[in-house]
Amino acid sequence: MTAPRILVLNGPNLDILGRRDPAQYGTTTLAEIEAIVHTEAAVHELEADFRQTNREGELVEWLHEALDDFVGVVINPAAYAHTSVALHDAVEALTVPVVEVHLSNTWKREPFRHVDHVATAATAVIAGAGADGYRLAVAHVASLVADPTD
Numbered sequence: 465m466t467a468p469r470i471l472v473l474n475g476p477n478l479d480i481l482g483r484r485d486p487a488q489y490g491t492t493t494l495a496e497i498e499a500i501v502h503t504e505a506a507v508h509e510l511e512a513d514f515r516q517t518n519r520e521g522e523l524v525e526w527l528h529e530a531l532d533d534f535v536g537v538v539i540n541p542a543a544y545a546h547t548s549v550a551l552h553d554a555v556e557a558l559t560v561p562v563v564e565v566h567l568s569n570t571w572k573r574e575p576f577r578h579v580d581h582v583a584t585a586a587t588a589v590i591a592g593a594g595a596d597g598y599r600l601a602v603a604h605v606a607s608l609v610a611d612p613t614d
């Protein structure tokens with residue numbers, strides 16, 4: 465039997481993690497975060513499909529795949545969290561749990577980061593836990609998949 469699959473999406477500029485503003489985002493690379501995600505998913509007998517794009521429409525299309533093919537979603541929409549009604553609508557259309565992650569605590573930062581269109585549609589938000597936020601998000605999705613009444 466194949467393991468239930470979760471979709472882990474990453475938005476713009478996250479491909480350069482490790483070199484991008486380490487004071488804000490740390491030195492962990494996206495490849496290292498991907499390894500953390502696969503390890504945590506395996507702990508919960510899930511399989512993770514981990515992706516990154518710099519394009520908003522691609523994130524929208526990938527979210528649509530979660531209508532049929534995934535039991536949950538983890539998403540770091542990066543800057544699109546603050547601008548994209550399209551991502552809000554795509555997340556809102558899903559019936560599976562969606563956990564939004566931000567490496568930094570966006571609430572402690574510039575006011576334009578205090579608008580979060582994804583958060584207003586997501587199941588839960590983890591911000592400011594650094595790379596560990598992804599591990600926590602996978603664990604939370606797993607707990608909701610195991611017991612959807614949580």
Ligand code: DQA
Nearest residue numbers: 477542543566567568570577
């Ligand atoms: C981010 C926070 C966003 O405000 C920013 O635009 C990013 C990264 C984070 O993970 O902390 O690109 O999503």
